[in-house]
Amino acid sequence: SACLGGNLLQICLQQCNDPDPTVRRWMILCLAKLWENFEEAKTAAIREGAHERLCGMLSDVEPEVRAASVYALGTFIGGAEGHEQRTNIELNIGITLPVLTADCSPLVRRELVIALSNLVAEYDDRFRAVAHEIAHEEKIRALREAQQEEERRKKDPKYKSKRETMMNLNAPPPPESYNSGSATVYALLWKLILELCSDPHPEVACLASSVARSISSQLDNETASHVLAHSQGVPASINRQQSLTSTGTLLKASPKKTPEPKLSVLRQKLGHQRAGNKTSVLFAAPAMIAEKLLPGTPSKDRDKDLAATSNTSSVNTPTNATGNAALPTVSSTGNMNATLNNNNAEVSNGTGRRSSLLIDSSSGQTDAEDEPSSYYEWAASVFSKPLINAGVEDYNSPAYVEQRWRSQRNDRAMQEAWELHDPTAAPNVKMDNQIAILDNETEIASMLLFHPFENALFVADNTDSISVWNWEIGVKLNAFGNTNPAGTRITAIKLLNDYVKPLLLTGTNDGVVRIWRGMESPESLQLVTSWRALPEAALSTGLPSGGRMVVEWQQDVGKLMVAGDTNFVRIWDAERELAVQQIPTECEAAVTSIASDGGKGVFVTGCADGSVRLFDTRIANRYSHVGTYAEHRGWVINVAMPKVRDNMIISGSINGDVKFWPIGSTSASMNTFHNNENMTIALAVHDYAPVLATGSQSQKIRLINFNGEEISMIRYHDGFLGQRIGPVSCLSFHPYKTYLAAGATDSIISVYTGEGRFPRVDW
DSSP, X not given: OHHHHTTHHXXXXXXXTOXXXXXXXXXXXXXXXXXXXXXXXXXXXXXXXXXXXXXXXXXXXXXXXXXXXXXXXXXXXXXXXXXXXXXXXXXXXXXXXXXXXXXXXXXXHHHHHHHHHHHHHHTHHHHXXXXXXXXXXXXXXXXXXXHHHHHHHHHOTTOOOHHHHHHHHHSOOOGGGOOTGGGSHHHHHHHHHHHHTTOSSHHHHHHHHHHHHHHXXXXXXXXXXXXXXXXXXXXXXXXXXXXXXXXXXXXXXXXXXXXXXXXXXXXXXXXXXXXXSOOOOOOOOOTTSOOOOOOBOOOGGGHHXXXXXXXXXXXXXXOOSSSOOOOOOXXXXXXXXXXXXXXXXXXXXXXXXXXXXXXXXXXXXOOTTTSOOOHHHHHHHHHTSOSSOXXXXXXXXXXXXXXXXXXXXXXXXXXHHHGGGOGGGGGXXXXXXXXXXXXXXXXXXXXEEEOSSSSEEEEEESSSEEEEEETTTTEEEEEEEOOOOTTOOEEEEEEESTTTSOEEEEXXXXXXXXXXXXXXXXXXXXXXXXXXXXXXXXXXXXXXXXXXXXXXXXXXXXXXXXXXXXXXXXXXXTTTTEEEEEEEOSOSSOEEEEEESSSSSEEEEEETTSOEEEEETTSXXXXXXXXXXXXXXXXXXXXXXXXXXXXXXXXXXXXXXXXXXXXXXXXXXXXXXEOOSSOEEEEEEOSSSSEEEEEETTTEEEEEETTSOEXXXXXXOOSSSSOOOOXXXXXXXXXXXXXXXXXXXXXEEEEEEXXXXXXXXXX
């Protein structure tokens, strides 16, 4: 009462627009604590329009501020019994929250679930009625679809559409099947909760499932079982489209229109690392929540095979003695911190701002209603700690010596890479010396990725399994599952922060991005974060091609580009954690590959219709498409912009032709290599050496220089001394060395080089 009488409410509202995000966050938290369980303060806040201000701050550029806004709105809900105005305000707050399902920060989505649980607890009788009604409609629709399926099978005995039936069962029912009950705000919020049950982050999904169970436990057994089954397998992309559409309609009907927040994204402090005075890419975990996330295991049909080839028979839950793991930072001057390997270090990004929360899902199934948010406690603990470590760095410590050695080694590798671009060296880079043969023992190797500084090779199969090999000694270091749902597959892998500590980014064809660290061993493996970077891609997973998502990571500027079976390219700014651009491709065909110039503003896409399209992000989105190259007559399997050739684009199609395009000319290619094979499956281009490789199912790998001339060919040779390669499924060059990895449909991976072995470097 004293705070309320001292105009604390008005003071906090005035400071909510402060340019310092820490001030904004604490003003919001102060408001949350002011009206928590204090009806008089809530009444005063309504008079001042505080809830409307907070709804507008759901689009703040700082994830901590967005999370604080959701936290404050969650504490505002409650105590509206018998007050129609308060009830309407709380429901308006509820219909503003669905935009946060697109937020890539798991912290924000976790606070969203807790805020929704407060609404469910406040209006549980309404939610019970809506859940029963929607479950009943789902059962009716399922029966109708089953009858239609049976009629089709009677007419055509060969008719089979299991996938189509599953999609139809999960699709929204026709408009005429909706009645007045399921069109209410409660129905929208209930569907939002069911959608969050399939959130890509395990703890968010666990919390949402606990909310769904709290309602289903009060229903009859048959309806409850249907609700639980629906909450475990709800197709998030379809429900999101429906929820956001409904949200827009409801907001327009509200007495006061709340500003619609923008799409927002993951943060976890992605910086940039280059040689010289740059900042490293870091995903840091504050002290509030431990990171002992349970990583996924490979598909069941491959568990035994993977376990037999690994030194450990299973992937265990990572442990941490303190329950508080964090990646250390690298200063803005490029000097490595002495605590590089100290997972207990508190992290800042060099500006005194703490990084975002990570979420721990190892605690099992948590009840979102019984366990309130601990965001305030975490924020208070961070605020009470010094922003700058007072300790003096020990330049003679083993940790610092190791850091300095790694930095010198990495700089030397990058410097040597620039020496490979000499065109006179191309005839000597035959790369037909097979130095490693790895049996991955999976169905097929679909993607390969070299670590730029370690002897590590990352292998992804055509479902959800990822293997990590030390290719020099031929040992599998780790094998784990990406935890993507059944029926989806990995379509993209990238390394982040490879200069200091690598993070593995995976993209699946349902539009979800996951980021892992500690991939070199089962004990250190941790899921850093996951979010839906391209939810529209999930709508195409039922297509015959299965859909796909392609990604391009720009380390220098901290941006992630995603595209797929959509007519746009979405760009996420990892530093601001926002989707900052959505550039139309002006093409109805799917984007099959994407490459950029490293952050200077230009990128290129290859499309399924054979076109290669050039874009410039420095101009307005609708004018970003600046050129089209349309000589390919088939699916573009890959495009590249070599670092040593600023004005060149290289593209290859499934028909076997490889074309070299000059940037700035949209008339014709300057060179073309025609492959005589029936179908080219893979194309890889070295960033520094003037060489590229194409692979086909005829068990041949062709090496081509940048003049379009074939310099060597790797083919299947039978016999004791012959090279045994299967139909090629994927190719990948080492970022800095002249190594080539080739995957085949028989799970065998080969590594080739044009020179002798390099000095061994262990993890």
